[in-house]
Ligand code: SF4
């Protein structure tokens with residue numbers, strides 16, 4: 001363990017802790033843009049500069065290890081002035097786009113500009129203009145808003161193990177992009193989107209779907225057995241975005257399905273009314289176009305099903321099932337339940353088959 | 369997961385997600401983890417970054433191979449031979465945990481005999497994996513301190529799937545690699561609540577909590593709880609139901625949220641049998657291929673439209689919360705079942721969905737300690753018998769539920785259908801990262817279709833050359849059961865003579881081709897291996 005003092009407060013931290021970790025332990029805020037606790041330190045944004053042992057040469061808190069007896073100052077007029085200048089430089093070639101940016105309100109850069117009260121910019125200068133925008137269906141990479149913090153590059157390499165993107169070109173032209181600016185290896189997991197501190201990386205399906213007044217609901221991803229914890233961002237009864245908290249078993253990481261696979265919820269093909277068959281079964285109507293079969297999404301009435309009320313449909317089912325049971329016995333009825341339904345639904349389903357129908361003919365798809 | 373339950377008395381993952389990063393050796397067999405379980409894949413990569421060794425046994429060069437220390441490219445369907453020869457090495461080099469074998473297991477003698485002829489050379493002959501790699505893998509696993517084995521469908525979807533699982537159990541038992549943190553055997557469940565559906569008794573021979581329907585005491589308990597007479601005859605499995613429907617013995621089916629037309633083997637046959645039913649009810653969120661055959665289709669709510677719990681692959685019971693209203697008249701599955709039961713004069717559920725969960729907990733002690741309040745922030749892993757129990761991250765600390773775990777001597781049998789002159793290729797099927805199961809959700813989303821637009825068949829470059837097929841050509845793939853046309857994707861991932869088709873696409877449904885040979889114990893069809901012929905189509 002190591003003992004040190006930060007802003008006059010004593011703290012004891014484990015060996016190989018950084019000054020940023022130590023300040024975190026004391027709940028002393030140090031601004032950062034390129035730091036992420038799960039990623040290797042980068043020391044690129046120069047916002048976390050602090051003074052150590054009164055030396056005038058500041059060091060980056062995210063890459064400096066705590067040492068016994070260190071005395072650290074995280075804030076004084078000189079440091080704040082340096083931070084402000086750094087921010088102004090970053091903002092000098094940043095599009096003043098907050099009004100229409102998907103990230104406004106959830107943007108670290110915007111928040112820092114707000115705290116430092118930066119409005120006008122002394123360094124207004126040449127802006128980086130990027131023509132090429134890749135057209136993948138999941139991520140928008142707006143490199144004019146990129147501040148080159150490298151978080152996406154590190155997460156893609158260190159967490160996702162893909163290395164789909166890297167720094168390319170030099171100087172004013174520096175940018176982050178996939179090799180040859182094509183999505184060669186990208187898995188569209190959106191891990192990079194989740195750590196981007198600005199509006200440079202956003203979800204393509206977020207666009208113009210709202211960014212304020214979201215109701216956040218924590219739930220579980222509906223796809224695979226990993227059971228990732230997700231947070232649905234709801235506005236006007238629609239899922240607008242999906243994110244994941246870092247203090248979950250999946251550590252905030254998701255895959256493309258969990259992060260971007262939510263539009264099926266509002267798909268026009270959803271079944272919306274009970275349906276009763278009107279066409280005889282022998283006819284080989286299957287394999288047709290879904291829209292023509294499902295009357296609730298079809299432009300014209302379906303030749304195969306008609307809509308019914310819940311009462312009619314359920315009464316009809318009860319009559320038919322009772323008929324089968326009387327004629328052929330309860331074991332002539334079978335039930336398949338779903339690995340996509342909840343525990344409670346599965347419990348009720350097997351209870352229905354066993355206690356109401358009277359058979360153990362019940363299974364689900366675990367076998368497949 | 370019948371095999372694992374038979375050996376240990378429980379068929380769930382023995383470790384949990386957060387433990388993965390602390391393995392020192394990870395042995396992945398028959399699981400394309402980064403595509404089927406992406407986040408578990410991330411945890412494995414994290415372990416490798418931390419210095420763990422990864423052994424991958426897979427006929428295809430799956431993505432995880434990039435992170436592996438050893439890749440065992442065995443021929444599809446030869447898992448038992450591979451595992452037996454690894455065990456041969458472990459016995460020969462005395463990497464056994466004798467104390468564990470003595471205290472916690474039975475039947476080691478007969479296992480030892482059964483593998484006595486499986487020298488690495490014999491293993492090489494059957495599996496195609498160089499003997500030296502078999503030895504290296506065996507040493508790595510045998511010497512590990514906290515090793516974990518991971519497998520999925522690649523292991524179970526074989527006519528000898530149960531044998532495969534028992535072999536894996538043998539390997540873990542002889543090295544004593546069970547019952548400790550970050551040490552165990554981990555079947556990865558495919559869909560998000562497979563674990564929960566099984567736990568809740570949606571299996572023909574068990575009530576909720578793996579309590580046998582055939583045991584009189586168990587039957588009595590449930591009869592009392594549910595206030596009605598119950599049958600003690602184990603029911604039919606899903607595949608047996610299809611057979612019974614074909615034979616005219618099963619007359620009606622109620623299918624909730626399943627799409628057997630797409631997910632079952634031998635699709636044409638499934639359609640025919642479902643059409644034979646007198647009455648078919650399908651309850652789903654979309655007009656699936658199965659719903660098209662129904663007499664009544666009921667519109668259900670999706671995960672975002674209901675409250676309840678899911679149990680993920682590491683036995684973690686987590687809260688599902690209603691975030692939006694279902695479209696128009698669609699209803700939660702639970703409400704539909706409650707309403708339907710009323711029409712039979714039976715009150716099946718309580719007023720609140722949480723009451724249903726507690727009813728399950730009263731009948732199965734492993735859930736008794738879990739309440740919605742306790743899992744409001746973070747899930748709990750069963751067994752969790754009391755309200756102050758912290759849940760159980762890893763199983764079998766200090767023993768197995770059935771006392772001693774039994775070794776099972778497994779004879780290697782080749783897959784039921786192997787390539788021959790008329791069907792020279794071995795076809796394997798599986799999942800893909802950007803699609804999900806039968807595609808009824810993912811294929812309705814444009815973004816996913818853009819990156820994974822259509823089905824393909826992976827063909828090794830040398831095979832492609834012989835067939836005179838280039839990337840993008842349409843090839844006709846024929847098995848003894850049917851044929852489909854599909855785009856060729858030339859790739860070094862499968863080995864020569866092996867082809868692969870993902871099963872999510874209805875216009876080129878791989879399951880038209882697959883065979884319906886069943887594993888005799890688990891009744892899982894052999895979806896992973898069948899013999900096919902490839903022909904280039906003109907035009
Ligand atoms: S989406 Fe995932 S794979 Fe693609 S660049 Fe971002 S982190 Fe890398």
Ligand code: SF4
Pocket residue numbers: 221222223224225226227228250253254255256257258259405406407408
């Ligand atoms: S986000 Fe991806 S890995 Fe996580 S549960 Fe969903 S499908 Fe599985």
